[in-house]
Amino acid sequence: MKLDRRVWVLLVHAVLTQVVTFVLRPATSYRALELDVPASWLGVLSGSFALVPLVLALPAGHIVDRLGERRVMVAGGVLMCAAGAAFLALGGSVLGLVVGNVLLGTAHLCSVIGQQALVANMTSSARLDAAFGYYTFAASLGQAVGPLLIVVFGGAAAIPDTTPIFWGATALAVALLVCSFGITSGAPSTGPAAEGSTGVRGLLRLPGLLPALCTSCVVLAAVDLSVVYLPALGAERHIASGVVGALLGLRAVASMVSRFFLGSTTRLLGRRKLLVLSITAAAVGLAVTAAPVPVWALAVAVLLAGLGLGVGQPLTMSWLAESTPPGLRGRAMSLRLTGNRAGQVVLPGAVGLVASGVGAAGVLLATAIGLAGTAVLARGLPFDGADRTG
Numbered sequence: 001m002k003l004d005r006r007v008w009v010l011l012v013h014a015v016l017t018q019v020v021t022f023v024l025r026p027a028t029s030y031r032a033l034e035l036d037v038p039a040s041w042l043g044v045l046s047g048s049f050a051l052v053p054l055v056l057a058l059p060a061g062h063i064v065d066r067l068g069e070r071r072v073m074v075a076g077g078v079l080m081c082a083a084g085a086a087f088l089a090l091g092g093s094v095l096g097l098v099v100g101n102v103l104l105g106t107a108h109l110c111s112v113i114g115q116q117a118l119v120a121n122m123t124s125s126a127r128l129d130a131a132f133g134y135y136t137f138a139a140s141l142g143q144a145v146g147p148l149l150i151v152v153f154g155g156a157a158a159i160p161d162t163t164p165i166f167w168g169a170t171a172l173a174v175a176l177l178v179c180s181f182g183i184t185s186g187a188p189s190t191g192p193a194a195e196g197s198t199g200v201r202g203l204l205r206l207p208g209l210l211p212a213l214c215t216s217c218v219v220l221a222a223v224d225l226s227v228v229y230l231p232a233l234g235a236e237r238h239i240a241s242g243v244v245g246a247l248l249g250l251r252a253v254a255s256m257v258s259r260f261f262l263g264s265t266t267r268l269l270g271r272r273k274l275l276v277l278s279i280t281a282a283a284v285g286l287a288v289t290a291a292p293v294p295v296w297a298l299a300v301a302v303l304l305a306g307l308g309l310g311v312g313q314p315l316t317m318s319w320l321a322e323s324t325p326p327g328l329r330g331r332a333m334s335l336r337l338t339g340n341r342a343g344q345v346v347l348p349g350a351v352g353l354v355a356s357g358v359g360a361a362g363v364l365l366a367t368a369i370g371l372a373g374t375a376v377l378a379r380g381l382p383f384d385g386a387d388r389t390g
Helices: 002-034 039-067 069-090 094-121 125-154 162-180 198-204 209-236 241-260 262-269 271-290 295-309 312-323 329-378
Strands: none
Touching (some): 002 039, 002 125, 002 162, 002 209, 002 241, 039 069, 039 094, 039 209, 039 329, 069 094, 069 162, 094 125, 094 162, 094 312, 094 329, 125 162, 125 241, 198 329, 209 241, 209 271, 209 295, 209 312, 209 329, 241 262, 241 295, 262 271, 262 312, 271 295, 271 312, 271 329, 312 329
């Protein structure tokens, strides 16, 4: 019973974390559009979400390993509330939006690193693919609900009123903080595996680690860019914000489906083949999204992209958790998150330069090309050597 309660609290925490994040991030894009911020600056706003977490990821992983998941997740809840307050108080300027995004990114980091370490520490090796599939399913549920709440809080105009959205997201952040106090941590890690930086150096020597980190960060950056630039694409094509919110929700629901069945599909295809196929599908979906297609075709393309983008994160998590000894799993997850945050800082700013010339469609096309290259890279990953058949 204790384990059951622990799992449910974790899943609720994961849902709320993503709901708040995926309400605030598109709302930030809409507020920037209200302020007549150039499209190229949307990439800078997206990068600010990951800037401070890029520096803090490894220290946060060390704290999780030494002090347990709960304290870091409570800190994440506090920072999430602070982010909502910053958007309300300072969101009338670009600098204020950057401050809010930095707080939001740091809050998100603390929350998810605690969640991922908790999944890794309480799951047997043979169940890791399924466990991370269910965990990321819960995260996708939050990502699906979040954009739909834009309509509830802000209305269905092409550029909605963002102030009620910020208020609603702040209220949900308070609920997340309350949920954080219900988390039950494992015992703090001790012993040689948890000491100093030796463990991190050992992690860096894992075969295939760097290609896996690159794959993970490109897939996550593609999710990020779709969240930021689909609203901009909708504004350019005069698509109502309610439709854009539904498309973002559809992408997340598609990712939920692929993650819910991750354990069985991995056993059927193997980790490497499944990863290559999923990234290829995401590349095709985003390429079609960038084309001047009707809304129904846009929905099909977003559905395909969502199915593909849902697989990369849980597969790299489970592989890394399986390859890492107890006492280092917080740092292992933080190392993966460091790579992800590096991609979130560098890639949005780089593709944002494209937006100044060809707009949101050009950014989505560039993202699709990057995913296609990542699919080729993923063919060489040593994932299948660790696959489980039971």
